[in-house]
Amino acid sequence: MKILVPVKRVVDFNVKVRVKADGTGVDLANVKMAMNPFDEIAVEEAVRLREGGLASEVIAVSCGVTAAQDTLRTAMAVGADRAVLVETDAELQPLAVAKLLRAVAEREGVQLVVLGKQAIDDDANQTGQMLSALLGWPQATFASKVVVGDNKVTVTREIDGGLETIELSLPAVVTVDLRLNEPRFASLPNIMKAKKKPLDTLKAEELGVDVAPRLKTLSVAEPPKRAGGVILANVAELVSRLRDEAKVI
Amino acid sequence: MSILVIAEHDNQHIKSATLNAVTAAKQIGGDIDIVVLGGDCAAAAAEAAKIDGVARVRVIDAAHYKDQLAENAAIILAQMAGTYTHVLVAATAFGKNLGPRVAALLDVAQVSDIVAVKSPDTFVRPIYAGNALATVQSSDPVKLVTVRTAAFDAAPTGGGSAVVENAPQGPDLGVSKLVSRELAVSARPELGNARVVVSGGRALGSADAFHAVVEPLADKLGAAIGASRAAVDAGYVPNDAQVGQTGKAVAPELYIAIGISGAIQHLAGMTESKVIVAINKDPDAPIFQVANYGLVGDLFELVPQLTASL
Ligand SMILES: Cc1cc2nc3c(=O)[nH]c(=O)nc-3n(C[C@H](O)[C@H](O)[C@H](O)COP(=O)(O)OP(=O)(O)OC[C@H]3O[C@@H](n4cnc5c(N)ncnc54)[C@H](O)[C@@H]3O)c2cc1C
Ligand SMILES: Nc1ncnc2c1ncn2[C@@H]1O[C@H](COP(=O)(O)O)[C@@H](O)[C@H]1O
Numbered sequence: 001m002k003i004l005v006p007v008k009r010v011v012d013f014n015v016k017v018r019v020k021a022d023g024t025g026v027d028l029a030n031v032k033m034a035m036n037p038f039d040e041i042a043v044e045e046a047v048r049l050r051e052g053g054l055a056s057e058v059i060a061v062s063c064g065v066t067a068a069q070d071t072l073r074t075a076m077a078v079g080a081d082r083a084v085l086v087e088t089d090a091e092l093q094p095l096a097v098a099k100l101l102r103a104v105a106e107r108e109g110v111q112l113v114v115l116g117k118q119a120i121d122d123d124a125n126q127t128g129q130m131l132s133a134l135l136g137w138p139q140a141t142f143a144s145k146v147v148v149g150d151n152k153v154t155v156t157r158e159i160d161g162g163l164e165t166i167e168l169s170l171p172a173v174v175t176v177d178l179r180l181n182e183p184r185f186a187s188l189p190n191i192m193k194a195k196k197k198p199l200d201t202l203k204a205e206e207l208g209v210d211v212a213p214r215l216k217t218l219s220v221a222e223p224p225k226r227a228g229g230v231i232l233a234n235v236a237e238l239v240s241r242l243r244d245e246a247k248v249i
Numbered sequence: 250m251s252i253l254v255i256a257e258h259d260n261q262h263i264k265s266a267t268l269n270a271v272t273a274a275k276q277i278g279g280d281i282d283i284v285v286l287g288g289d290c291a292a293a294a295a296e297a298a299k300i301d302g303v304a305r306v307r308v309i310d311a312a313h314y315k316d317q318l319a320e321n322a323a324i325i326l327a328q329m330a331g332t333y334t335h336v337l338v339a340a341t342a343f344g345k346n347l348g349p350r351v352a353a354l355l356d357v358a359q360v361s362d363i364v365a366v367k368s369p370d371t372f373v374r375p376i377y378a379g380n381a382l383a384t385v386q387s388s389d390p391v392k393l394v395t396v397r398t399a400a401f402d403a404a405p406t407g408g409g410s411a412v413v414e415n416a417p418q419g420p421d422l423g424v425s426k427l428v429s430r431e432l433a434v435s436a437r438p439e440l441g442n443a444r445v446v447v448s449g450g451r452a453l454g455s456a457d458a459f460h461a462v463v464e465p466l467a468d469k470l471g472a473a474i475g476a477s478r479a480a481v482d483a484g485y486v487p488n489d490a491q492v493g494q495t496g497k498a499v500a501p502e503l504y505i506a507i508g509i510s511g512a513i514q515h516l517a518g519m520t521e522s523k524v525i526v527a528i529n530k531d532p533d534a535p536i537f538q539v540a541n542y543g544l545v546g547d548l549f550e551l552v553p554q555l556t557a558s559l
Contacts, residue, residue, distance in 0.1 A: 011377070013514070016513055017377045017380050019380075019381050020419040024375075039496075046398045057300070065276060084324065094349070094359070095359075096354070098353060117495070120495075122376055123361065123374075123375065123378070123494065124359070124361045125349070125361055125362075126348075126361060128351070129345075129350045130349045130353035131345075131346075131353075132319075133323060133349070133350040133351075138320050138422075138424040138425040139319055139346075142342060155428075157342075158342070159342040159343070159489070160342045160343070160441075160490060162430065162432040162433050162489065163488070164427065164429070165427075165430075168425045168470070168518070169423075169424050169427050172424075174546065177544065178478065178481075178495065179482065181277070181334055192360075199278070214357065214358035214387065214389050215358050215385045215386065215387050216385065216386045216387075217384070217385050219383075220376075220381050220382070220383050220384075222380075222382075223375070223380070223381070223382050226538075226539045226541075227538045229525070229539075229541040229543060230542060231543040232542055232543065232544055234544075235551060235558055236558065238526065238555065239559065240540055240544055242503070242524070243540070246523075246524045246542075248444050248503040249445075249451075249559065
């Protein structure tokens with residue numbers, strides 16, 4: 001069984017982004033970029049399945065600019081066998097990404113796609129579900145446990161109120177949540193080895209997908225700032241403020 | 250405009266998040282229908298009919314919808330959705346799972362997690378962990394929107410008298426099945442719509458300490474319990490207590506953050522709260538920048554004192 005793991009190049013999670021003065025977007029010039037943290041968890045899970053003999057190959061794929069090659073090298077440094085870059089300078093929205101990923105999944109003949117549940121830049125939480133719909137495959141979102149069996153995968157999902165376990169027939173799509181695993185770090189020798197692993201590049205147009213954005217961003221603004229608060233001397237003062245000033249208790 | 254709201258329910262009762270989605274629908278304007286898809290879900294449908302402002306309840310009732318798994322649900326909802334200008338669902342685990350699948354079947358974008366309606370085709374949504382608010386316009390024939398519950402009041406219920414009618418069923422694809430659900434029963438209010446939320450962080454140090462320190466305060470205040478990712482990862486509380494960018498967004502009247510540093514990912518889920526209290530021993534902790542009231546000191550002393558004085 002081959003596993004496809006889509007990985008997105010995003011702003012590093014430690015960066016506090018700033019809105020551009022002209023309100024057209026956020027300022028990404030000279031900002032540290034990294035693999036979307038959820039995708040690190042997805043790669044780790046796929047690699048563990050291969051190490052456990054449940055998968056034959058792990059293919060990382062990224063859609064976007066040339067620099068996304070770095071993200072793919074990172075995926076290979078932690079164990080992905082090879083990588084595909086679907087290269088485009090166009091703005092990609094989740095539906096377009098899902099269509100590109102469908103094309104790659106079909107070309108590669110994969111049985112399982114493991115994605116992050118959410119990209120921490122657009123915070124969309126859509127791509128895996130959309131991909132699954134387009135492929136006509138079942139989906140398990142927000143996975144905290146994945147068990148691959150004979151022609152099926154059993155997934156425990158984080159839902160409101162607790163956990164749910166579902167069983168999907170393969171092929172299937174799984175999106176991962178934070179508690180699924182703890183991703184390993186890439187060792188120096190593995191980073192070196194990753195440089196020699198195959199990385200193929202396709203142009204988005206070659207896949208015959210219309211990637212034109214459906215949503216137009218009219219403006220991007222800073223969220224309203226909260227007025228500065230006060231540090232209080234003791235609990236008694238807090239209680240009286242909450243009671244008499246804020247009137248919330 | 251004609252709007253279809255997808256109800257979240259357990260076949261018996263409508264989940265309150267649905268009411269927040271209805272309010273967003275009212276702000277868009279137009280006729281509002283609710284679809285209740287389930288198995289033996291007549292009780293939930295009857296409840297939906299009482300929500301103010303709903304014209305029609307459309308019921309899709311069959312055994313293969315009982316567990317509301319996404320595959321069977323999306324295919325019939327996408328069919329139903331084609332005649333509407335908007336499809337709304339709450340941005341809960343349920344809505345996040347289902348919405349994009351319906352959108353893709355309709356070949357439309359989804360506008361995720363809106364916090365405001367600007368016009369019938371233009372919405373505001375947070376991006377980059379809430380560090381920016383994007384105003385986006387959709388040109389798709391059907392606007393599929395998920396609604397951040399904390400940003401919209403619950404629609405009143407009890408006054409409505411919508412028509413309840415059956416709608417056609419779709420196929421049972423047989424590609425997924427529910428094995429088990431472990432839902433915690435709690436007497437506390439739901440985190441998503443509680444008036445008061447008491448959240449604990451890594452500083453609690455253990456599940457026992459979390460129970461011993463945070464819970465009595467929450468009990469006194471009738472509060473829901475929240476947590477930082479660190480506290481959830483460490484197993485002090487269940488996963489669905491996580492507040493933040495990748496957990497729940499809450500906007501209670503009062504939010505008390507105990508031993509939480511205030512990472513941007515946490516702030517993304519709670520800065521819309523009306524009053525924020527932070528208790529932290531580090532005076533430079535970023536949580537104090539968003540708190541109305543701060544106490545600097547050891548939580549193991551301050552929180553029991555606070556509980557005792559309420
Ligand atoms: C992809 C991704 C998604 C994430 N999503 C979320 C999310 O949704 N929600 C979320 O919360 N986080 C999220 N995080 C994690 C986030 O970055 C922080 O790591 C996390 O919020 C820190 O939790 P904390 O504040 O409990 O712990 P810490 O940052 O370790 O803070 C503990 C605080 O407790 C204080 N303290 C220690 N001892 C005491 C004491 N005795 N008395 C009083 N104060 C004390 C310390 O001064 C410190 O400020 C995410 C991270 C990533 C990478
Ligand atoms: N441009 C992209 N290239 C590869 N994978 C992507 C891309 N965009 C999104 N994904 C995948 O889809 C997941 C969810 O993203 P989103 O729906 O944008 O929140 C991510 O965690 C990735 O696994």
